Amino acid sequence: MRGVAIAGFGLVKIGEHWNKSIKDLFAEASLMAMDRAEVKGVDHIYVANMAGAGLQSQLNMGPMMAHALGLAGTPATRIESGSASGGLAFHEAVKAVSSGINDIVLVGGVEKMTDGPPEVVNTSIAMEEDQEYTAYTGITKIGLSALLHRLYMNRYNVPPEDVAMMAVKGQEHAVGCGHAQYPFKLSVERVMSSPMEADPIHMMECSGIGDGAAALVLCPADQKSTAVEVASSQVSTDAYQITDRDDPLTLGAVERAADRAYNAVRITPGELDLAEVHDDVSINGILSIESLGLAERGEGARLVAESGTDLDERIPVNTFGGLKARGNPLGATGLYQLVEVAMQLEGIAGKNQVDGAEVGLAQNMGGTASICTVNILRRTSR
Amino acid sequence: MRGVAIAGFGLVKIGEHWNKSIKDLFAEASLMAMDRAEVKGVDHIYVANMAGAGLQSQLNMGPMMAHALGLAGTPATRIESGSASGGLAFHEAVKAVSSGINDIVLVGGVEKMTDGPPEVVNTSIAMEEDQEYTAYTGITKIGLSALLHRLYMNRYNVPPEDVAMMAVKGQEHAVGCGHAQYPFKLSVERVMSSPMEADPIHMMECSGIGDGAAALVLCPADQKSTAVEVASSQVSTDAYQITDRDDPLTLGAVERAADRAYNAVRITPGELDLAEVHDDVSINGILSIESLGLAERGEGARLVAESGTDLDERIPVNTFGGLKARGNPLGATGLYQLVEVAMQLEGIAGKNQVDGAEVGLAQNMGGTASICTVNILRRTSR
Numbered sequence: 234m235r236g237v238a239i240a241g242f243g244l245v246k247i248g249e250h251w252n253k254s255i256k257d258l259f260a261e262a263s264l265m266a267m268d269r270a271e272v273k274g275v276d277h278i279y280v281a282n283m284a285g286a287g288l289q290s291q292l293n294m295g296p297m298m299a300h301a302l303g304l305a306g307t308p309a310t311r312i313e314s315g316s317a318s319g320g321l322a323f324h325e326a327v328k329a330v331s332s333g334i335n336d337i338v339l340v341g342g343v344e345k346m347t348d349g350p351p352e353v354v355n356t357s358i359a360m361e362e363d364q365e366y367t368a369y370t371g372i373t374k375i376g377l378s379a380l381l382h383r384l385y386m387n388r389y390n391v392p393p394e395d396v397a398m399m400a401v402k403g404q405e406h407a408v409g410c411g412h413a414q415y416p417f418k419l420s421v422e423r424v425m426s427s428p429m430e431a432d433p434i435h436m437m438e439c440s441g442i443g444d445g446a447a448a449l450v451l452c453p454a455d456q457k458s459t460a461v462e463v464a465s466s467q468v469s470t471d472a473y474q475i476t477d478r479d480d481p482l483t484l485g486a487v488e489r490a491a492d493r494a495y496n497a498v499r500i501t502p503g504e505l506d507l508a509e510v511h512d513d514v515s516i517n518g519i520l521s522i523e524s525l526g527l528a529e530r531g532e533g534a535r536l537v538a539e540s541g542t543d544l545d546e547r548i549p550v551n552t553f554g555g556l557k558a559r560g561n562p563l564g565a566t567g568l569y570q571l572v573e574v575a576m577q578l579e580g581i582a583g584k585n586q587v588d589g590a591e592v593g594l595a596q597n598m599g600g601t602a603s604i605c606t607v608n609i610l611r612r613t614s615r
Numbered sequence: 616m617r618g619v620a621i622a623g624f625g626l627v628k629i630g631e632h633w634n635k636s637i638k639d640l641f642a643e644a645s646l647m648a649m650d651r652a653e654v655k656g657v658d659h660i661y662v663a664n665m666a667g668a669g670l671q672s673q674l675n676m677g678p679m680m681a682h683a684l685g686l687a688g689t690p691a692t693r694i695e696s697g698s699a700s701g702g703l704a705f706h707e708a709v710k711a712v713s714s715g716i717n718d719i720v721l722v723g724g725v726e727k728m729t730d731g732p733p734e735v736v737n738t739s740i741a742m743e744e745d746q747e748y749t750a751y752t753g754i755t756k757i758g759l760s761a762l763l764h765r766l767y768m769n770r771y772n773v774p775p776e777d778v779a780m781m782a783v784k785g786q787e788h789a790v791g792c793g794h795a796q797y798p799f800k801l802s803v804e805r806v807m808s809s810p811m812e813a814d815p816i817h818m819m820e821c822s823g824i825g826d827g828a829a830a831l832v833l834c835p836a837d838q839k840s841t842a843v844e845v846a847s848s849q850v851s852t853d854a855y856q857i858t859d860r861d862d863p864l865t866l867g868a869v870e871r872a873a874d875r876a877y878n879a880v881r882i883t884p885g886e887l888d889l890a891e892v893h894d895d896v897s898i899n900g901i902l903s904i905e906s907l908g909l910a911e912r913g914e915g916a917r918l919v920a921e922s923g924t925d926l927d928e929r930i931p932v933n934t935f936g937g938l939k940a941r942g943n944p945l946g947a948t949g950l951y952q953l954v955e956v957a958m959q960l961e962g963i964a965g966k967n968q969v970d971g972a973e974v975g976l977a978q979n980m981g982g983t984a985s986i987c988t989v990n991i992l993r994r995t996s997r
Contacts, residue, residue, distance in 0.1 A: 234715045254747060277850075286668035290750070292742035293697035296852035296868070296985035300859070306871060308850035309986065310703055311695050315675035321692055325707060332714030333616045360674035365636060368672070468659075468690035470678035477682070486678075489688060603678040604691065 236454030237330045239461040239610065240337070241270025242572040247414040247445035247560030249347045255282075255289055256301040259343040262446035263302055266339065270450035276335040278302070278309040281322035281342030283564035284357035288349040298341065315361035316513060318342065319567025320468075320597030320606030323449070327466040327608075330451045341448030342565035354442055358563075361600040367474050375439060375514060377601045379431035381481055382516040386433065388482065389531030393433055397424040398538040399515035400438045400557045406544065407554025409584050412569075414443045414560030430514075438515040440561035447568035449575065454613075461578045464592065464611040465497035470604045486605035487524035487596060494594070494607045495526070502526035506590040507549040507577055509570035511598040511605075512556050521596055522550060525607075549587045552577060567597030571608060578612040618836030619712045621843040621992065622719070623652025624954040629796040629827035629942030631729045637664075637671055638683040641725040644828035645684055648721065652832035658717040660684070660691040663704035663724030665946035666739035670731040680723065697743035698895060700724060701949025702850075702979030702988030705831070709848040709990075712833045723830030724947035736824055740945075743982040749856050757821060757896060759983045761813035763863055764898035768815065770864065771913030775815055779806040780920040781897035782820045782939045788926065789936025791966050794951075796825045796942030812896075820897040822943035829950035831957065836995075843960045846974065846993040847879035852986045868987035869906035869978060876976070876989045877908070884908035888972040889931040889959055891952035893980040893987075894938045903978055904932060907989075931969045934959060949979030953990060960994040 243265025245258055253261070259280070267275070280298050285291045295309030312322040319342040326340035346354055359368045362377070385391060404419040419437060427437035454462050469489035475481040495501060502525060510525065512518025522533040527548050528541075536542060542550035553559045553573045556566060574593035576582045582590075591612045598605045625647025627640055635643070641662070649657070662680050667673040677691030694704035701724040708722035728736055741750045744759070767773060786801040801819060809819035836844050851871035857863040877884065884907060892907065894900025901915040909930050910918040918924060924932035935941045935955045938948060956975035958964045964972075973994045980987045 256747075283674060284668075286666075286739075286742060290738065290742050290746050292665060292695060292739070293699075293744075293981045293985065295696045295703075296982060297745060297855050299852045300855040300985075305854045305859075306852055306867065309696075309852050310707060310850075313674060313693050313695055314677045314691075317675075321677075325692060325710075328707075328714050328716050329710055331716060332710050334710050334713060356672065357668075357674070360668060360672050362675075363679060364672050365638075468692075470681045470688055470691050472687045473679050473682040477687075485688065599675050600678060603675065603682075 234331050235333060237327050237451050237463040238454040238459040239449055239575050240452040240459055241266040241450040242448065242575050243269065244412050244447040244569060244572050245445050246412045247443040247562055250444040255343050255345045258345060258444060258446040259298050259341050260301050262448040263339055263341045266448040266450045272337055272450060274304055275307060275337045275339040277329050277338045278307055279322040279326045279340040280309060280311045281318040281564045281568060282311060283313055283315055283318045283344060287353050287357040288345060314604050315599030316563050316566060317597045317599030317604045317606055318564035320595065320608060323568060323571055323608055324466045324468050324606055326451050327463050330453060336453060338451045339448060340451065341446060342568040343446040344562035344564045345444045346442045346562060347444050363473050373431065374601065375434055376431040377475060378514045378516055379434045381520065382433050385482055385516060391534045394421050394425060395534035395538040396515050396519055397421050397438055399512055399518040400424050402537055402542060403512060403551050403555040403558040406552055406585060407558035410553045410559060413554045413558055414441060415558050434514055440513050440556040443560040443562050445560055445562035445565050447565050447572045449568065449571060460612055461575050461610050462613050464609040465494040467493040467607045471602055473603045475601050482520060484520050484524040484602040486602050487521055490605045490607035491525045494609050498609050500592065504592065505548060505594050506592050507552050507587045508594045509573055510550055510596045512551060513561055518555060525596060544585065544587055552585050552587055567606060570595035570597060574610045578610055616713050617715060619709050619833050619845040620836040620841040621831055621957050622834040622841055623648040623832040624830065624957050625651065626794050626829040626951060626954050627827050628794045629825040629944055632826040637725050637727045640727060640826060640828040641680050641723050642683045644830040645721055645723045648830040648832045654719055654832060656686055657689060657719045657721040659711055659720045660689055661704040661708045661722040662691060662693045663700040663946045663950060664693060665695055665697055665700045665726060669735050669739040670727060696986050697981030698945050698948060699979045699981030699986045699988055700946035702977065702990060705950060705953055705990055706848045706850050706988055708833050709845050712835060718835060720833045721830060723828060724950040725828040726944035726946045727826045728824045728944060729826050745855050755813065756983065757816055758813045759857060760896045760898055761816045763902065764815050767864055767898060773916045776803050776807060777916035777920040778897050778901055779803050779820055781894055781900040782806050784919055784924060785894060785933050785937040785940040788934055788967060789940030792935045792941060795936045795940055796823060797940050816896055822895050822938040825942040825944050827942055827944035827947050829947050829954050831950065831953060842994055843957050843992050844995050846991040847876040849875040849989045853984060855985045857983050864902060866902050866906040866984040868984050869903055872987045872989040873907045876991050880991050882974065886974065887930060887976050888974050889934050889969045890976045891955055892932055892978045894933060895943055900937065907978060926967065926969055934967050934969055949988060952977035952979060956992045960992055
């Protein structure tokens with residue numbers, strides 16, 4: 234196994250891109266990444282996309298994107314694991330370079346959610362859960378998270394405002410972020426007075442619907458003196474339904490992936506300089522913070538509410554706004570997180586910069602944490 | 616990079632499995648493969664599935680299948696590239712073991728096509744083509760192949776009966792094959808008198824709709840003395856639309872993947888003992904035979920018609936019937952091919968056995984050859 238470095242990255246501002254196709258979006262982010270990496274071609278392309286079958290009636294996106302980049306002929310693989318598609322595609326891309334089978338690999342994620350009617354977005358998101366068991370009952374993915382939210386508040390005696398602060402802090406970080414879908418502040422009062430999406434989850438605790446694409450170019454660590462390398466890339470899964478877990482507030486997939494990553498890098502969670510976590514709804518961000526070992530059980534919401542995850546505090550979290558504020562274009566989300574960590578480690582994060590950031594983590598989940606990827610990047614001397 | 620061996624394999628008879636879910640089918644083939652490999656767990660699971668979003672409204676099948684196998688926690692990745700999903704998942708599984716990141720890997724493919732209404736099968740298959748350009752016109756995937764079929768007959772002055780012999784020979788090989796969907800003989804007259812699916816393609820030149828699953832367990836070549844190892848695993852893509860290719864009868868993705876594989880193994884096509892090729896419709900099988908270098912351009916149909924691909928002839932092709940007769944459960948098809956090659960090399964192919972088979976090839980395509988995987992397996996001393 235050889236080391237893997239980040240040779241380049243690119244992303245598109247998340248929003249409503251009515252005038253751009255999924256090919257356009259994918260190509261825009263990918264060509265940006267390739268320009269930055271100073272490569273004209275790659276050995277393999279990994280395409281992360283979740284809901285293209287429902288939203289664009291499009292499968293087989295690997296060769297489609299290779300062709301869209303002017304690289305027809307290049308081997309290409311589409312990876313899908315619901316909302317974890319991006320982080321998982323990155324994991325497979327790391328394997329490809331690490332194996333020595335590929336040298337230069339492009340991994341890009343794209344999702345175009347504003348094309349389709351809202352019900353197709355909703356049914357696509359429901360496809361992350363077991364159709365024969367969970368989704369069949371009619372419960373939505375946010376409905377499942379609402380059960381966790383209620384249980385969390387009850388068990389740990391946490392006020393709803395503390396959980397809502399996950400969204401408030403994300404929005405704070407997104408102000409002035411060029412690629413964020415919602416780059417503006419949000420008060421906790423505004424969150425609490427927004428409509429109920431699924432009691433006790435308010436609309437303003439949920440990530441929105443957006444179009445976006447993000448991409449990275451990977452290369453062998455010894456072939457190019459780049460600033461950022463992959464310290465560890467881990468994946469784990471859990472019982473598919475939350476009802477099959479010993480304790481639904483324990484995100485086993487997150488814990489296992491994180492533990493393996495920390496062991497591989499030989500660090501403790503406290504040694505991380507920043508973390509991008511999967512806050513598709515605020516409670517999932519809070520539970521992720523805890524399962525990543527950044528706060529004790531039941532303490533995650535308070536850590537956030539007491540500003541412990543601010544940019545200049547103990548553990549900066551979601552430094553460009555996270556899924557809530559930067560945006561959550563499903564299959565691309567995990568790659569936005571990784572581009573953001575790379576930007577931090579390269580010191581080009583502008584007003585979002587975490588001073589002296591050397592080690593950063595990206596955590597990306599699919600389903601209700603039925604799968605989780607944890608990727609840790611590290612700055613090396615150029 | 617280290618060598619990769621086949622530790623075990625399993626498959627389900629292709630048919631109409633009304634009483635089995637996609638989880639049941641996947642688990643049945645996978646547990647068979649794990650039993651044969653004598654393993655209770657694996658380091659990573661690759662799931663090949665193409666049309667689950669349309670047919671079962673199911674995404675995120677990685678953790679679903681891990682859980683279904685009693686292996687919740689095990690990392691899992693779903694791979695999709697249309698009908699090439701199976702071969703591509705195998706390619707990624709080979710990378711995983713080759714890299715040293717994973718030791719024991721399960722790669723399984725599943726498709727359950729008889730569940731949904733026929734129009735969902737048709738729209739799912741259309742998703743392998745570009746929705747904004749090709750499928751948008753209303754042409755079906757078989758319609759695209761019909762253009763190639765007509766062009767082939769015209770350019771090389773080939774009678775339609777010669778192309779149809781691809782189906783006839785497949786059906787001949789399927790007789791007595793336990794896992795084949797259609798294990799019976801078919802006359803060329805019966806093919807030619809079957810209804811036109813898309814002129815000049817007759818219904819009996821097309822693979823059918825079926826449910827199935829196939830799986831293999833991979834391990835490092837030096838960790839277990841198995842009979843079969845992976846000699847080379849290659850992927851290539853082509854211009855996504857056939858209208859963007861210099862010559863639509865040249866399957867560039869097949870040629871490139873095959874050339875790389877032959878070079879890696881240091882053999883010529885003539886040294887293969889058997890080949891499983893992607894005959895979703897007969898003309899695609901013929902063009903594949905030519906692009907794989909098993910026949911000269913324009914000679915493929917004649918090679919088949921003159922029995923050159925029979926089990927005891929120069930180059931046995933589709934030794935269990937191919938997609939037409941064994942069956943074509945889309946995302947699982949590429950893995951059926953690989954299990955069949957492994958069975959041949961282990962010498963357990965029964966009446967389908969190619970005597971003394973030592974090197975076999977499996978070729979799996981997505982779209983209209985917009986992507987192709989070529990995997991070559993080789994028998995080693997136990």
